[in-house]
Amino acid sequence: MTEQLRELYQQVILDHNRNPRNFHELEHATKKVDGYNPLCGDHYTIYVEIDGNTIKDIGFTGNGCAISKASASVMSATLKGSTIAEARQLFDVFHKLVTGEPGSLSTAELGRLAAFSGVSEFPARVKCASLPWHTLNSAIEGDKETVSTE
Amino acid sequence: MTTATGTLPRSASLIQDFLDVDRIRDDFPILHHPVRGGRALVYLDNAATTQKPRQVIDRIVRYYSEENSNVHRGVHYLSEVATDAYEKARTTVKRFIGASDEKEIVFTRGTTEGINLVAQSWGRKNVGAGDEILITAIEHHSNIVPWQLLCEEKGARLRVAPVNDSGELVLEEFARLLTPRTKLVAFGHASNALGTINPIRKMIGLAHAAGAVVLIDGAQGVPHLHIDVRDLDCDFYAFSGHKVYGPTGTGVLYGKEAILDAMPPWQGGGDMILSVSFEKTTYNALPYKFEAGTPNIEGVVGLAAALDYVSAIGIDAIATHEQDLLHYATKRLLAVEGVRIIGTAAEKASVISFVLEGVHPHDIGTILDQEGIAIRTGHHCAQPLMMRFNVPATARASFAMYNTREEADALIVGLQKVMELFR
Known part of the structure; x- marks a missing residue:
């Protein structure tokens, strides 16, 4: 097993893949958006319940690789209860993290998101990690009902 | 396998092979080019594209070093040389697939373009409202979408013949779906996603008996099977150069002369005309009518070199070797806990689609790649088929x-590493 692979498949990712959090539909969703990666067939539906400026609840369903599923799971656990402004900020932080751009947060500040730091070494997998975030972003901004990585 | 090596060690194969695989491997420079920090390449993505032998690479270099010019145009020396090479390639293709005449060989960018050509030219002329086009459930998107576009435009209907749980066509259903309304039947010679080899002779016979024209998507047929279009009696046969050791951006559409002749041109431009005035244009004869613009000359001469290479080794010997690998790898894969093979037809090309319980194919692909093993993961441009087998x-x-068998062994070792990580 190479060091890079261990970096990619960190325990947090393997755990969230095996036991995804918030892996269900939301009965009281105010918005639901489909996210596709047509190249590999990954497909998730992200449900959000937004109350004013707060993301009250997030759920997701669908199918894809360990990276995308763990990303959706960690995202849902991280953003549940946060404000829209915080979600936007973390979207930006996560994007920089997986594309290898220098970010403003330390590993400690990144918390669970730091598990995705290995993704930037795998250009083919960046889209897997970012698909749930792009989908959620669209749900928040309310501009689309379907998001595609292509 | 994880240590840096130039090439994989090869022990003597237990079965008597017709191929001198070591010598063949020597012809393919890329197989000796390490990947991922010094690992030997185990290239098992041949259904996507094959690697190219030195004979093809050298032929292209020679073309550009000594022969480059435009074809069918100049009176000068190089134009003659280039035209001669281009047209000789047509003869090579004609012989390779057993066509009657060079007129029946249209050079394309690939299988996809060949199918689109037939859909747009033959289809627009011959398919009308209420007519039907019949395909099968295991088609590649390139043998689905061009027909959908045509059906949408014409108000025709696309019918789909089902496959059983092994991924084999249900021939009775196929026969049942053939009606007097069926204008064209299009199906793959072999499935890129499952490997299933279709009983094309029977299918052609049934389609013709129903009065339909037959197109075969031969992208996965030509690399593995002996093709004789006259013997098969198909009306169209399309294939890609790059899947049979030739360059990308090359392909062939075979069509029976009488059918091609009656078809309107597809794309307009240079080379496909006899005379042009603003009032009227007269089209060129076959096959030039369908080759508008400067073609991929370098690619076509490279394709001829590839077909010559395959012919010299012998497609039957290649098939025997590939079938040995197919059966060996299948047996070894089935011994891996959690592996399920999707597509278990009795007749298969050397393609194995599989899923591993609890691990998404994309993750398998990334982990194998770190070992230098190249496989394809995803829906293989056959999403309806993935739905049929209920796998994403x-x-x-x-x-x-x-x-080699050693490369199949490397795949198994790689899969064991996948399981170590995910279990």
Whole structure:
């Protein structure tokens, strides 16, 4: 097993893949958006319940690789209860993290998101990690009902 | 396997092979080019594209070093040389697939373009409202979408013949779906996603008996099977150069002369005309009518070199070797806990699609890649087929003449590493 692979498949990712959090539909969703990666067939539906400026609840369903599923799971656990402004900020932080751009947060500040730091070494997998975030972003901004990585 | 080596060690194969695989491997420079920090390449993505032998690479270099010019135009020396090479390539293709005449060989960018040409030219002329086009459930998107576009435009209907749980066509259903309304039947010679080899002779016979024209998507047929279009009696046969050791951006559409002749041109431009005035244009004869613009000359001469290479080795010997790899790898894969093979037809090309319980194919692909093993993961441009088998994606290993049993072993070792990580 190479060091890079261990970096990619960190325990947090393997755990969230095996036991995804918030892996269900939301009965009281105010918005639901489909996210596709047509190249590999990954497909998730992200449900959000937004109350004013707060993301009250997030759920997701669908199918894809360990990276995308763990990303959706960690995202849902991280953003549940946060404000829209915080979600936007973390979207930006996560994007920089997986594309290898220098970010403003330390590993400690990144918390669970730091598990995705290995993704930037795998250009083919960046889209897997970012698909749930792009989908959620669209749900928040309310501009689309379907998001595609292509 | 994880240590840096130039090439894989090869022990003597237990079965008597007709191929000298070591010698063949020597012809393919890329197989000796390490990947991922010094690992030997185990290239098992041949259904996507094959690697190219030195004979093809050298031929293209020679073309550009000594022969480059435009074809069918100049009176000068190089134009003659280039035209001669281009047209000789047509003869090579004609012989390779057993066509009657060079007029029946249209050079294209690939299988996809060949199918689109037939859909747009033959289809627009011959398919009308209420007519039907019949395909099968295991088609590649390139043999689905061009027909959908045509059906949408014409108000025709696309029918789909089902496959059983092994991925084999249900021939009775196929026969039942053939009606007097069926204008054209299009199906793959072999499935890129499952490997299933279709009983094309029977299918052609049934389609013709119903009065339909037959197109075969031969993208996965030509690399593995002996083709004789006259013997098969198909009306169209389309294939890609790059899947049979030739350059990308090359392909062939075979069509019976009488059918091609009656078809309107598809794309307009240079080379496809006899005379042009603003009032009227007269089209060129076959096959030039369908080759508008300067063609991929370098690619076509490279394709001829590839077909010559395959002919010299012999397609039957290649098939025997690939079938050995198919059966060996299948047996070894089935011994891996949690592996399920999708596509278990009795007749298969050397393609194995599989899923591993609890691990998404994409993750399998990334982990194998770190070991230098190239496989394809995803829906293989056959999403309706993935739905039929209720899997979002599969991992696919596909074997070519230069692959070895040791490489199949490397795949198994790689999968064991996948399981170590995920279990």
